[in-house]
Amino acid sequence: MSTIAPINPQTADTATTRTLDAVRAKLGLVPNMVLTLAHSPTALGGYLQFSGALAGGKLSGKRREAIAIAVAQSNSCGYCLSAHTAIGQSLGLSSSDIADARRGLAADPADAALVTLAQRIVATQGHPSAADIAAFRAAGFSDGELLEVIANVALNIYTNYVNHIAGTEIDFPVQSLELAA
Numbered sequence: 001m002s003t004i005a006p007i008n009p010q011t012a013d014t015a016t017t018r019t020l021d022a023v024r025a026k027l028g029l030v031p032n033m034v035l036t037l038a039h040s041p042t043a044l045g046g047y048l049q050f051s052g053a054l055a056g057g058k059l060s061g062k063r064r065e066a067i068a069i070a071v072a073q074s075n076s077c078g079y080c081l082s083a084h085t086a087i088g089q090s091l092g093l094s095s096s097d098i099a100d101a102r103r104g105l106a107a108d109p110a111d112a113a114l115v116t117l118a119q120r121i122v123a124t125q126g127h128p129s130a131a132d133i134a135a136f137r138a139a140g141f142s143d144g145e146l147l148e149v150i151a152n153v154a155l156n157i158y159t160n161y162v163n164h165i166a167g168t169e170i171d172f173p174v175q176s177l178e179l180a181a
Helices: 012-025 034-037 041-055 060-073 078-090 095-102 110-124 131-140 145-168
Strands: none
Touching: 012 034, 012 041, 034 041, 034 078, 034 145, 041 060, 041 145, 060 078, 060 095, 060 110, 060 145, 078 095, 078 145, 095 110, 110 131, 110 145, 131 145
16 A cells, blocks of 8 residues: 555646656656655655666666665565566566576676675675675675675665655566565
């Protein structure tokens, strides 16, 4: 059940309408989560700016989506799992890539280290072990990429919690949080 309903774009103020139009131009639609965040132009702007900044980082879109999927699964966020599965597929993540990311795994050792660390950050509330960090670095990642993983985890925790609290209706193909055997 929705606790915070998405805004009606027809009743939004001019600045919010411009922001929503920019999202529509980029994505082809305005997801319910964005319409929910639009109740607070500050919350929406922060999300879009942080997301945009991370898109310009060292981590590819596929890797950012794998992190988002791993975090959504860890936090039991059906909205984000569904949204990032669809986005990940559009960027070339296969069904097995997505299933692996949900489990903190990947066929590629570097990608496995990335999603494992993301899930360890969530599981330890930001206190991964020295061994977790060492494994990430041993996979060839830099301190800059470590900071980007932390930033991506933080961004996704934000959206997970927004969707948990708002009860955002899923407007992507729905993915079950249950992991297949």
